[in-house]
Amino acid sequence: MRAHLHGEQYGLSAQMVEMTRLVGSAIARATTALLEADLDLSQTVIAADEQIDALHLELEEQALIMLSQQRPLSTDLRTIVTSLRMGTDLERMGDLARHVAKLARMRYPNPAVPLELRPMILRMGQIAEGMVAKTGSVIATRDLRLATELETDDDDMDALHRDVFAALLDRSWQGSVETAVDVTLCGRYYERFADHAVSVAHRVIFLVTGERSRPDHDPTLQV
């Protein structure tokens, strides 16, 4: 029975790792769609979010079945409940990738991000992509060093987010209000994406050490 339960917990982990793979593909394509004004690519991201949502639903149902049929205790219980929460974070990361893709679609055939801000947004996209890949590894291996690295990545993301605001608010910036709105939104999406990756890392740290990290921080407005 215990061995059976552990097998099923492994199943939950595998499902979450698969979610990170899909989310990673989504955010990578969304960033390219955004920067290249690629309508078809943006559509693929928007359509693929359903798959992520479906996996999330499966994960939830599987976890609830495990809770009710196996009546797990202590560590097992904590693992299953925490998986439910991590699933929610991953599902939300998928939504945020979809939002980036929608921004690309909305402004097509124009690029939503002007030339001078592209390097920053590209870097945000790369960090996001790296973070979700790392999140998958953290779920699979429970490597705490890697989990801690995600906090450093998030600091890099926050710094870039501040840089984006600074660029928008620089007196020499000549862009339109529309561009300012678009860039503000997509900056926010990437920054929240990173926060959810850190949230998953904190949950894994909690599972391994029993210690709660700081709650989801969201230091957006340190402009």
Add this chain to the structure above:
Amino acid sequence: MRAHLHGEQYGLSAQMVEMTRLVGSAIARATTALLEADLDLSQTVIAADEQIDALHLELEEQALIMLSQQRPLSTDLRTIVTSLRMGTDLERMGDLARHVAKLARMRYPNPAVPLELRPMILRMGQIAEGMVAKTGSVIATRDLRLATELETDDDDMDALHRDVFAALLDRSWQGSVETAVDVTLCGRYYERFADHAVSVAHRVIFLVTGERSRPDHDPTLQV
């Protein structure tokens, strides 16, 4: 034992209702702080978010204790797991109120919202405040009619959110990029606040009917 469990579930509900009360107070004060550029008021919202976070942590711990000590089945299990999720929504609503307050603080002594956009933002704040009060009632009473009303309120919020974008992007609008950034962010905060209220409503509907509503929708970019 069952009666005991039901008593404790009532305790979870009461804690969530208390969270809605604190979140309601926070969003009301945050809106006033934002529109009146009231620094002291914004500080009270930022400080009070710790209380909401603490209540959320208590709720989580209580739910985990119930899961492990009482080993609930079927409906009871679903109620406890769903409470965990509702708690996360409410905690996030508190964060969003704090973000609105931080925006007010960041621009002090200037108002972050220009005169011509104040009526729309005020209305968003009022809808948000009404929604969280209704959310408390839905949790306490499981009134499905009220839960459905929250969807209509959310439609109103989304419409206002679109109006805000339309106002910013109107060619005749004379505001600065800084204002566009600020208003984009606070519009997004109110809109997400409403989404989380709807998410709680859907979870209550799920508890009562066993039916899942549409997943968290987030139709932000229907500008």
